[in-house]
Amino acid sequence: MNREENVAKVLAVTNQKGGVGKSTTAVNLAACLADAAQRVLLIDLDPQGNATTGCGIAKLKGLLTVYAVLIGQATIDDNRLKTAYGFDLLPATRDLAGAEVDLISLERREFRLRDAVQAVLANYDFVLLDCPPALNMLTVNGLVAADRVMIPMQCEYYALEGLTDLVTTLKKVRANLNPRLEIEGLLRTMFDPRSTLTQQVSKELESHFGEKVYRTIVPRNVRLAEAPSYGKPVIFFDRASKGAQAYLLLADELLARHHGRFQSAVRTTN
Ligand code: ADP
Ligand code: MG
Numbered sequence: 001m002n003r004e005e006n007v008a009k010v011l012a013v014t015n016q017k018g019g020v021g022k023s024t025t026a027v028n029l030a031a032c033l034a035d036a037a038q039r040v041l042l043i044d045l046d047p048q049g050n051a052t053t054g055c056g057i058a059k060l061k062g063l064l065t066v067y068a069v070l071i072g073q074a075t076i077d078d079n080r081l082k083t084a085y086g087f088d089l090l091p092a093t094r095d096l097a098g099a100e101v102d103l104i105s106l107e108r109r110e111f112r113l114r115d116a117v118q119a120v121l122a123n124y125d126f127v128l129l130d131c132p133p134a135l136n137m138l139t140v141n142g143l144v145a146a147d148r149v150m151i152p153m154q155c156e157y158y159a160l161e162g163l164t165d166l167v168t169t170l171k172k173v174r175a176n177l178n179p180r181l182e183i184e185g186l187l188r189t190m191f192d193p194r195s196t197l198t199q200q201v202s203k204e205l206e207s208h209f210g211e212k213v214y215r216t217i218v219p220r221n222v223r224l225a226e227a228p229s230y231g232k233p234v235i236f237f238d239r240a241s242k243g244a245q246a247y248l249l250l251a252d253e254l255l256a257r258h259h260g261r262f263q264s265a266v267r268t269t270n
Contacts, residue, residue, distance in 0.1 A: 008041070008124035009258060010117060011184055012146035016169075017162050018133030021152040021189035023050035024224055025247075026130035029150075031233030032251035034086035038125040041080065044092035045113075045142050046132040052091040055083045056231025062095030070099050070112045070141065076120050085233050088124075096138070103137050110177055113141040135169055143173045148184030152218075155188055155201035160208075183209075185257075187250065189218045216250040218243065 013026045023046065030042040043066060044051040052060075068074035069090065080088045103109040117127060129142040143149065149170065153159050163186075174181045186209055192198050206213050218224075221243035227234040234244045 006122065008039075008121045008127045009148065010121075010127045010129065010146045012129040012131055012142040012149045013152065014129075014131040014139060014142060014149050014166070015151050015153055015162070016133060016135050016139070016166060017153075017159075020133075020154050021187075021218065022046075022133070023048075023054060023130050024228075025150070025152045025187060025189065025218070025250075026051050026128050027054040027228070028224070028233050028235070028243075028247040029251060029254070030087045030089075030126075030128050031085045031235050032247045033126055033128075033254070035235060035248070036251055036255060038251075038255070039123065040087035041076075041090065041120065041124045041127045042083075042087055043076075043090040043113075043117075043127065043129050045096070045129055045138050046092060047094050047097035047138075048132070049092045049094070049096075050228065051130040052089065052093070053231065054228040054233070055085065055089050055091075057081060057083070057089060057091050058231075060091055060093050062093060062098075064091070065095065066090045066092050066113075067096045067099050069116045070096075070138075071102050071106065072112070076116050080120075085236055100137050103141075109137065110140050110144050114145040114178075117145045140173065140177070143170070143181060144178045146178070147180055148182050150184045150187060152187045152189045153205075154190050155195075155198040155205065157197065157201070159201055160204060183212055184254075185212050185214045187214050187216070187218065190220045191217045192220050214250060214253055216246060216253050218246040218250070221246070 013022045030040045033040045064079055069076055080090045083089050131139045131142045219242050223238045223241035224234050224243035227237040
């Protein structure tokens, strides 16, 4: 089924491994897509709330977050916030950890997020889901709500094994819960070009996954690691940094894939 052009694409940023750059990618891609005049909703699906604090939002209670949406006590429209960065956020707090148990007894427990997202699809161009580092019920809700998955990964020794597990999970979700689900792309993050191993893994990735590997590579960049402690996406913290430039290019690459149009290659001010 083709969806209408003006309905949001739902992208789950996922990898069951922690610390690979999911939240960094979700927040910065949201900001860079908004920078390219896209209407974006970022949904934080991780009880750690890194995407939430990374947008400068703190001290919320569960009933004002994605948690209440999942358990059916609020809608996305009720609980979304406008960030200072041009996109909307449905935040998460630690309370979300309880959803794992609470969902068990609810009807359509794998479809709660999908059902909620349907109601706002017409308001956005992109809905980005920042998934937790686990293959749990929250991640399943993310994968069921999504059209596509974006997989950030570090090019290190065990990365390819982890990817095999993830691909198996995606196949199961596709077979049982969400036949639309596809891999949008694999994103190399925290890239260190001086490492021989990194280069090797990166090449293997390209030969296995071909076009699915984004041309854009996110380098290891200290400004990307610093920006969340100021509650800012990196383009609002240091737009000229290599990290900011990489995420601007990633947004361009994504838009080129989706709309067949390519924005000016680097919208820099340096
Ligand atoms: P995940 O959400 O997959 O657990 P994060 O996005 O939280 O991963 O990233 C893990 C840590 O690495 C964070 O402290 C983050 O600031 C840092 N980080 C992420 N991407 C980069 C990068 N490209 N360069 C430097 N540090 C990064
Ligand atoms: Mg995270």
